[in-house]
Amino acid sequence: MAGFREARGDLQLDKVTKAFGDFTAVDDIDLHVPRGSFFALLGPSGCGKTTTLRMIAGLEQPTAGRVMIGDTDLTGSRPYERPVNTVFQSYALFPHLSIKDNVAFGPKRRKDKDAATRTDEALELVQMTQFAGRKPSQLSGGQQQRVALARALVNHPEVLLLDEPLGALDLKLRREMQVELKRIQTEVGLTFIHVTHDQEEAMTMADTVAVMNKGHIEQLGAPAALYDLPRTRFVANFLGQANTGVGTIKDTDGDHLVADVLGTPVKILKSRSQVHEGEVLFGVRPEKVTVSRSQPEGAGNDVKGVVRDVSFLGVATSYLVDMPSGTTWSCYEQNLDVEPLDLRPGDEVWLTWNPGHAFGVPVDDETAQR
Amino acid sequence: MSALAHVAGDPDVTPAPPAPEATKRGWTAYLLLLPGALWLGVFFVLPLVQLAAVSLQSRYPGFPGYYYRDVNFQNYAAALTDYAPHFARSFLYAGLATFLAFVVAYPLAYAMAFKAGKWRNLMMICVIAPFFTSFILRTFAWSQILADEGWVAGTLNFLNVLPGGNIINTPLAVVAGLTYNFLPFMVLPIYASLERADPRVIEAGGDLYANGFTTFRTVTLPMSMPGVLAGTLLTFIPAAGDFVNMELLGPQRGKMVGNVINDQFLAIPGGYPVAAALSFTLMAAILVMVFLYVRRFGTEELV
Numbered sequence: 077m078a079g080f081r082e083a084r085g086d087l088q089l090d091k092v093t094k095a096f097g098d099f100t101a102v103d104d105i106d107l108h109v110p111r112g113s114f115f116a117l118l119g120p121s122g123c124g125k126t127t128t129l130r131m132i133a134g135l136e137q138p139t140a141g142r143v144m145i146g147d148t149d150l151t152g153s154r155p156y157e158r159p160v161n162t163v164f165q166s167y168a169l170f171p172h173l174s175i176k177d178n179v180a181f182g183p184k185r186r187k188d189k190d191a192a193t194r195t196d197e198a199l200e201l202v203q204m205t206q207f208a209g210r211k212p213s214q215l216s217g218g219q220q221q222r223v224a225l226a227r228a229l230v231n232h233p234e235v236l237l238l239d240e241p242l243g244a245l246d247l248k249l250r251r252e253m254q255v256e257l258k259r260i261q262t263e264v265g266l267t268f269i270h271v272t273h274d275q276e277e278a279m280t281m282a283d284t285v286a287v288m289n290k291g292h293i294e295q296l297g298a299p300a301a302l303y304d305l306p307r308t309r310f311v312a313n314f315l316g317q318a319n320t321g322v323g324t325i326k327d328t329d330g331d332h333l334v335a336d337v338l339g340t341p342v343k344i345l346k347s348r349s350q351v352h353e354g355e356v357l358f359g360v361r362p363e364k365v366t367v368s369r370s371q372p373e374g375a376g377n378d379v380k381g382v383v384r385d386v387s388f389l390g391v392a393t394s395y396l397v398d399m400p401s402g403t404t405w406s407c408y409e410q411n412l413d414v415e416p417l418d419l420r421p422g423d424e425v426w427l428t429w430n431p432g433h434a435f436g437v438p439v440d441d442e443t444a445q446r
Numbered sequence: 447m448s449a450l451a452h453v454a455g456d457p458d459v460t461p462a463p464p465a466p467e468a469t470k471r472g473w474t475a476y477l478l479l480l481p482g483a484l485w486l487g488v489f490f491v492l493p494l495v496q497l498a499a500v501s502l503q504s505r506y507p508g509f510p511g512y513y514y515r516d517v518n519f520q521n522y523a524a525a526l527t528d529y530a531p532h533f534a535r536s537f538l539y540a541g542l543a544t545f546l547a548f549v550v551a552y553p554l555a556y557a558m559a560f561k562a563g564k565w566r567n568l569m570m571i572c573v574i575a576p577f578f579t580s581f582i583l584r585t586f587a588w589s590q591i592l593a594d595e596g597w598v599a600g601t602l603n604f605l606n607v608l609p610g611g612n613i614i615n616t617p618l619a620v621v622a623g624l625t626y627n628f629l630p631f632m633v634l635p636i637y638a639s640l641e642r643a644d645p646r647v648i649e650a651g652g653d654l655y656a657n658g659f660t661t662f663r664t665v666t667l668p669m670s671m672p673g674v675l676a677g678t679l680l681t682f683i684p685a686a687g688d689f690v691n692m693e694l695l696g697p698q699r700g701k702m703v704g705n706v707i708n709d710q711f712l713a714i715p716g717g718y719p720v721a722a723a724l725s726f727t728l729m730a731a732i733l734v735m736v737f738l739y740v741r742r743f744g745t746e747e748l749v
């Protein structure tokens with residue numbers, strides 16, 4: 077029994093599935109999280125993030141598959157036997173205990189000799205020292221969230237599960253906490269599994285981001301890689317903005333595929349496309365698109381559109397452009413020219429991008445994944 | 447009398463300043479309180495004043511059943527000296543019954559809140575069902591269940607584990623009856639407080655290295671304390687004043703205070719003042735006990 081709590085090493089989910097009745101909340105997930113890394117789990121509401129965390133914590137047993145830390149198979153062990161702590165989405169503070177006793181709960185159970193000092197440090201960290209004597213019901217939502225964070229962090233577990241731990245905090249405190257979390261994670265070398273709805277948070281903090289949808293992981297990788305080269309339509313749209321269009325692959329040109337989009341040829345690098353024949357959804361990020369009044373020279377892709385909306389942002393000007401296909405694209409003009417384009421709604425413009433920035437994904441996600 | 451006049455007089459007082467919003471709302475609150483206050487005034491405060499007056503009356507010597515108005519504390523002295531053993535028995539039996547009811551009720555309420563699943567409503571109905579028949583009838587039924595010819599006494603006698611040979615007409619039967627009769631009052635508040643507890647909070651105990659028992663001891667039980675407190679009060683208070691269980695299940699000698707009050711009022715000529723004094727003493731004793739108990743175990747910060 078003591079064995080589980082001493083488990084050290086990488087976190088590994090091995091074909092883990094969780095079904096509630098005939099509804100599959102988590103579907104055959106394989107995951108490898110190296111020890112000491114910051115792993116973010118991103119996905120829409122109800123996609124199974126909390127369920128995945130609960131299986132790692134032992135609060136839920138998988139219907140199939142294994143949960144391992146290092147060489148120790150934790151599947152079937154009880155939550156209190158695992159070197160894992162959770163920051164619950166709903167905080168789940170003990171209502172009958174003071175803030176201090178809430179935080180000291182874990183260390184006391186483990187008979188930690190330094191329980192008192194550790195508790196004080198943890199409270200200090202989340203800036204809650206002055207509220208140590210209060211009960212949870214006497215705190216605001218954001219304060220409760222910080223206590224929940226301290227209550228889990230104080231134990232320095234091998235794996236820390238954070239279920240939207242900063243959701244209730246204002247922007248300033250949120251940024252401070254992000255920095256603190258990152259610092260603790262690197263200093264102590266804990267493995268963090270961080271669930272969040274905030275893409276920016278996931279991108280800035282995590283070593284690896286996994287995008288989850290309908291119980292399975294759509295794509296996993298470094299934040300920049302995921303943003304640069306999404307492999308499914310879902311990931312392309314979920315992570316940042318994407319300008320997209322549907323075309324039919326007609327031809328190849330050296331390293332490029334040539335797709336026909338309403339009569340206009342559009343080039344995509346073969347290595348950046350998941351499909352090589354038939355219909356393709358091509359996409360390009362807004363900041364990779366250049367706007368001009370006349371058709372530019374060069375080997376790039378170009379499409380004509382009509383300006384719908386202009387917003388001046390200071391460093392850049394943002395345009396929404398109606399495309400011939402009926403979709404609306406977004407792009408930016410850096411405000412560095414002495415004579416700006418000065419576009420108005422209704423003006424015709426040419427949008428260009430380097431084929432090396434475009435990506436191609438299957439039009440239909442369902443057929444692609446399974 | 448003065449109590450009634452006071453309560454009834456309240457609404458006739460005209461509000462002095464022409465009302466701004468806040469005062470208006472204040473008056474609405476008083477208006478809503480009025481029916482309850484009137485009811486309590488007529489049926490609780492008045493009889494209480496009456497009872498207090500009676501408890502201080504003296505008898506006409508030689509005319510049983512006749513009293514005159516007096517300030518005679520002798521009745522209280524009699525209540526405390528002659529009937530001290532009855533008070534002691536009342537509190538002992540009620541205390542035992544409360545303890546037993548707690549021991550039975552907690553696991554039951556726990557199972558209903560966390561383990562029952564689809565059976566929960568059925569269990570709830572079973573807990574409440576006894577209220578559909580009268581308290582007296584059910585206690586009568588118990589007198590048959592515990593009778594010497596009944597199967598309970600029969601079985602225990604067969605196994606030779608019943609010292610006196612019978613259950614009926616012993617304090618044991620009284621405690622059993624009290625436990626049974628007040629069990630729902632223990633189950634329901636405990637169930638309510640357990641049911642209200644966030645399951646995630648209990649899971650958090652497990653997540654923070656507390657095993658099943660430790661989680662129960664340090665999280666679940668403390669969180670249900672308001673229910674336990676309410677349940678023990680709702681059981682102990684009526685049990686301490688009860689006389690039906692003793693009357694129907696108990697021995698001839700060694701009665702409880704409730705029986706004495708009952709007898710003094712109804713059976714003994716001229717017993718009214720002593721009965722009233724006993725009632726007041728019982729009430730005061732219970733109040734003091736409840737006050738100390740709530741002071742000791744009350745967790746008023748708990749929401």
Ligand SMILES: Nc1ncnc2c1ncn2[C@@H]1O[C@H](COP(=O)(O)OP(=O)(O)OP(=O)(O)O)[C@@H](O)[C@H]1O
Pocket residue numbers: 096099101119120121122123124125126127128165
């Ligand atoms: N105990 C349960 N019984 C039945 N279905 C459940 C249970 N727990 C979760 N589910 C379902 O499983 C799916 C995934 O739930 P989960 O809580 O993991 O979502 P989530 O990704 O954390 O969402 P959110 O971002 O809203 O917190 C949901 O459709 C939910 O309804």
Ligand SMILES: [Mg+2]
Pocket residue numbers: 125126127165239
């Ligand atoms: Mg969730």
